[in-house]
Amino acid sequence: QGRLMESGGGSVQSGGSHRLSCSLSGNVDRCYDMGWYRQDGGKERALVAGIDEDGRKTYADSVKSRFTISQDSTGTTIHLQMNSLKPDDSALYVCQLVCSVNGLRLVHWGQGTWVTVSS
Numbered sequence: 001q002g003r004l005m006e007s008g009g010g011s012v013q014s015g016g017s018h019r020l021s022c023s024l025s026g027n028v029d030r031c032y033d034m035g036w037y038r039q040d041g042g043k044e045r046a047l048v049a050g051i052d053e054d055g056r057k058t059y060a061d062s063v064k065s066r067f068t069i070s071q072d073s074t075g076t077t078i079h080l081q082m083n084s085l086k087p088d089d090s091a092l093y094v095c096q097l098v099c100s101v102n103g104l105r106l107v108h109w110g111q112g113t114w115v116t117v118s119s
Contacts, residue, residue, distance in 0.1 A: 001104075002076075002106075003025045004108045005024075005110070006020065006021070007022075008020040009114045009115055010115065017085065021079050021080075022078050022095030022110055024076045026101055027102050028075075029100035029102075029103060030053070031100075032098045033052050033096075034095070034097045035048070035096050039092045049067055049068075051070075055071070063089075067083070094112040096109050
């Protein structure tokens with residue numbers, strides 16, 4: 001199994017921008033579906049943005065036109081650019097990468113990184 005690392009969490013004021021990154025290291029063959037989820041308090045983890053192996057992107061309605069998911073040229077790192085942040089965007093952001101490592105297709109979850117948006 002590869003090692004997943006997230007970065008970029010922190011505090012930002014309402015209306016500001018923030019960028020999250022998630023990278024899988026190890027003997028990665030290729031990645032398939034990748035995405036960012038968020039979880040706030042007792043709510044269920046929900047998909048914020050996703051990108052598949054063909055580059056097709058999916059966004060939750062609440063973040064459309066404000067968030068952008070991207071993938072770097074290695075195919076094992078994704079970013080989430082968050083603009084026009086609102087207090088409701090405050091949550092634990094968790095990345096998920098479905099990748100083949102040493103020939104074994106696995107779902108990799110990060111530990112999460114907190115984003116706090118103050119009004």
